[in-house]
Amino acid sequence: MKIAVCVKRxxxxxxxIKIAADGKxxxxxxxxxxxxxxxxxxxxxxxxxxxxxxxxxVVVVSVGRDAAQETIRTALAMGADRGVLLKTDAAGLDPxxxxxxxxxxxxxxxxxxILFGKMAIxxxxxxxxxxxxxxxxxxxxxxxSTLELADGKGVAHREVEGGVEVVEFSLPAVLTAxxxxxxxxxxxxxxxxxxxxxxxxxxxxxLDDAGxxxxxxxxxxxxxxxxxxxEGPDAVPALLDALRNEAKVL
Amino acid sequence: MPNVLAILEQRDGTxxxxxxxxxxxxxxxxxxxxxxxxGLLIGGSGVSGDGLGAFGADTVFVAAAEGLERYQPDRYxxxxxxxxxxxxYGAVMVAxxxxxxxxxPRVAARTGGALAAxxxxxxxxxxxxxxxxxxxxxxxxxxxxxxxxxxxxxxPNAMAPIQADKxxxxxxxxxxxxxxxxxxxxxxxxxxxALDVAEASVVVAGGRGLKEAEHFTLLEELAxxxxxAVGASRAVVDAGWRPHSEQVGQTGKVVSPSLYFxxxxxxxxQHLAGIRTAGTIVAINKDPDxxxxxxxxxxxxxxxxxxxxxxxxxxKKLKEG
Numbered sequence: 372m373k374i375a376v377c378v379k380r381x382x383x384x385x386x387x388i389k390i391a392a393d394g395k396x397x398x399x400x401x402x403x404x405x406x407x408x409x410x411x412x413x414x415x416x417x418x419x420x421x422x423x424x425x426x427x428x429v430v431v432v433s434v435g436r437d438a439a440q441e442t443i444r445t446a447l448a449m450g451a452d453r454g455v456l457l458k459t460d461a462a463g464l465d466p467x468x469x470x471x472x473x474x475x476x477x478x479x480x481x482x483x484x485i486l487f488g489k490m491a492i493x494x495x496x497x498x499x500x501x502x503x504x505x506x507x508x509x510x511x512x513x514x515x516s517t518l519e520l521a522d523g524k525g526v527a528h529r530e531v532e533g534g535v536e537v538v539e540f541s542l543p544a545v546l547t548a549x550x551x552x553x554x555x556x557x558x559x560x561x562x563x564x565x566x567x568x569x570x571x572x573x574x575x576x577x578l579d580d581a582g583x584x585x586x587x588x589x590x591x592x593x594x595x596x597x598x599x600x601x602e603g604p605d606a607v608p609a610l611l612d613a614l615r616n617e618a619k620v621l
Numbered sequence: 622m623p624n625v626l627a628i629l630e631q632r633d634g635t636x637x638x639x640x641x642x643x644x645x646x647x648x649x650x651x652x653x654x655x656x657x658x659x660g661l662l663i664g665g666s667g668v669s670g671d672g673l674g675a676f677g678a679d680t681v682f683v684a685a686a687e688g689l690e691r692y693q694p695d696r697y698x699x700x701x702x703x704x705x706x707x708x709x710y711g712a713v714m715v716a717x718x719x720x721x722x723x724x725x726p727r728v729a730a731r732t733g734g735a736l737a738a739x740x741x742x743x744x745x746x747x748x749x750x751x752x753x754x755x756x757x758x759x760x761x762x763x764x765x766x767x768x769x770x771x772x773x774x775x776x777p778n779a780m781a782p783i784q785a786d787k788x789x790x791x792x793x794x795x796x797x798x799x800x801x802x803x804x805x806x807x808x809x810x811x812x813x814x815a816l817d818v819a820e821a822s823v824v825v826a827g828g829r830g831l832k833e834a835e836h837f838t839l840l841e842e843l844a845x846x847x848x849x850a851v852g853a854s855r856a857v858v859d860a861g862w863r864p865h866s867e868q869v870g871q872t873g874k875v876v877s878p879s880l881y882f883x884x885x886x887x888x889x890x891q892h893l894a895g896i897r898t899a900g901t902i903v904a905i906n907k908d909p910d911x912x913x914x915x916x917x918x919x920x921x922x923x924x925x926x927x928x929x930x931x932x933x934x935x936x937k938k939l940k941e942g
Contacts, residue, residue, distance in 0.1 A: 384872055397756075464764075467729055467733070467768075493755065496726075501730070502727075502730040508802070510695075512694075530865075531718075531808075537806050538805050582767050584765045587763045588755065591898075594897070597916075600921060601921060603923035603924070604923065607928065610921055614901065614903070618918065620900060620901050
């Protein structure tokens with residue numbers, strides 16, 4: 372089973388975001404970057420599937436700056452076999468040019484599965500994975516929480532508002548992983564040592580022109596200061612009074 | 622003049638409320654472009670697009686066929702892309718729901734458009750301008766979509782439906798038969814017909830302060846009284862107390878209810894990011910220094926096991942009164 376996992380380097384979810392002097396981007400200084408948490412589920416699923424098949428290869432692909440090599444190494448430390456960085460300094464806020472670059476890399480790869488996290492936690496677009504499937508004209512199920520594969524066919528569940536959709540498809544396919552699909556493994560020390568020696572190819576690319584222009588990036592409006600209405604259960608009437616008569620939400 | 626297409630969403634043949642919000646977004650852009658706001662409703666035979674003039678639609682196109690009752694990713698994308706190709710569309714609006722988030726990138730890929738998800742406002746200024754949260758609400762982008770069509774997924778509860786004095790027309794569109802590459806064969810209903818945390822106008826969320834999974838019944842009772850949904854912090858989802866579908870925060874759902882209760886939630890930065898656009902935030906926590914109080918509009922410092930039952934009881938009286 373040959374599996375590609377596409378990953379993204381993103382600021383850690385606990386990181387504070389500082390807006391750069393240009394007012395349009397994030398100041399990276401001092402920010403801890405991690406493998407996008409949803410991509411961890413995709414990496415784990417790829418490793419499990421390869422292990423179950425007893426043979427195969429897991430290739431980690433990323434589009435991004437040179438520093439994304441570190442992100443790819445994280446996935447290699449989890450157990451993936453090799454990495455490819457499609458290197459560009461472009462911000463990649465428009466998902467379609469990113470998807471085109473990935474589709475061009477993956478199209479002749481002979482992959483049975485192409486996995487993504489359902490979204491990156493920086494811009495949360497849910498775009499690139501599904502777009503790659505469209506460009507490659509492959510079956511695609513987005514945001515899956517379960518996966519069964521047998522005889523070149525698959526069934527996945529995806530959570531929707533008030534229910535779960537059961538979706539059938541055949542391989543090769545593109546799937547994007549939601550939380551709950553599996554429990555991602557932590558890279559062991561041995562894996563981290565081995566990852567340093569695994570092949571990681573860096574290809575310089577140019578993304579197509581973005582169809583999105585950033586006019587500004589700003590902090591959200593400060594919420595107005597709140598107040599403590601009281602202590603313990605005796606404060607409940609004051610709270611309800613405030614919700615009804617001040618906030619007018621009850 | 623380019624028109625704007627609003628892709629509407631139905632469940633079991635009934636239009637979802639968020640579709641009115643999507644039409645409102647389409648109306649704003651259509652007025653800016655000097656074009657028309659069109660709806661596209663995809664569903665099973667007999668699905669109706671009547672009465673949407675009152676929500677701002679000039680025309681609603683109905684694509685009804687056997688097999689389209691449920692969201693079918695490829696077939697829905699084909700219908701939407703065909704409609705975009707058949708008209709002069711400057712923008713396509715969808716709801717940022719499970720369906721919309723999956724459909725929007727498909728439409729953008731098929732039409733060569735630019736995609737912006739989770740928009741909290743749209744306007745027209747020589748191009749489609751959207752605001753959308755980044756880093757789960759820690760910052761806000763203002764973006765101009767320069768590729769055509771601009772494909773925008775609109776966050777539920779972010780925009781108010783409009784009321785228009787329009788008759789609105791309905792046209793049926795032909796749907797090509799065929800199979801999708803992937804097929805939705807079943808929609809499993811949950812055991813309880815719980816409201817989704819991203820769509821509910823009231824959310825009652827709990828954190829580690831609840832101490833045990835069983836104690837979430839306290840939140841369920843309050844949610845039931847207020848007609849709301851139960852939410853959960855990352856800590857309790859990771860502990861397996863609640864399903865991931867209820868998780869609020871940067872690695873869960875970003876929510877915009879009019880009223881949000883954070884009960885026994887300390888207020889980690891990634892959780893706060895997910896509730897920044899909530900209307901009114903109420904925090905109940907025994908630790909007066911918990912960061913959640915800084916984000917809250919109203920707080921009660923106290924033992925949630927004493928405060929919650931009282932709150933549920935008094936809220937019930939208020940609702941019944």
